[in-house]
Amino acid sequence: MTAEEIKSALLGLSIEEKKAFIIDTLPELTKEVIKEPGFMMQLFPVLLGILKESGMDLQQLLQFATMMGEQQNQD
Numbered sequence: 001m002t003a004e005e006i007k008s009a010l011l012g013l014s015i016e017e018k019k020a021f022i023i024d025t026l027p028e029l030t031k032e033v034i035k036e037p038g039f040m041m042q043l044f045p046v047l048l049g050i051l052k053e054s055g056m057d058l059q060q061l062l063q064f065a066t067m068m069g070e071q072q073n074q075d
Contacts (some may be wrong), residue, residue, distance in 0.1 A: 013021065033039050051061060 010018070010021065030043075051058070
């Protein structure tokens with residue numbers, strides 16, 4: 001299966017299936033590529049674009065990130 005065929009199949013999923021797929025596979029997909037120099041600098045603008053499109057306030061995002069960091073420090 002080519003990358004284009006995979007992309008086409010994924011875009012054909014229902015909204016619920018897309019959400020489940022993203023949540024289930026994103027951590028696994030990034031494990032390997034996150035180690036590549038410069039990858040996060042490529043991914044970050046994509047994530048910011050998604051956040052902007054969602055209407056999430058960046059201030060809210062910072063608060064959430066702070067909460068998550070505090071939780072990790074407690075563990």
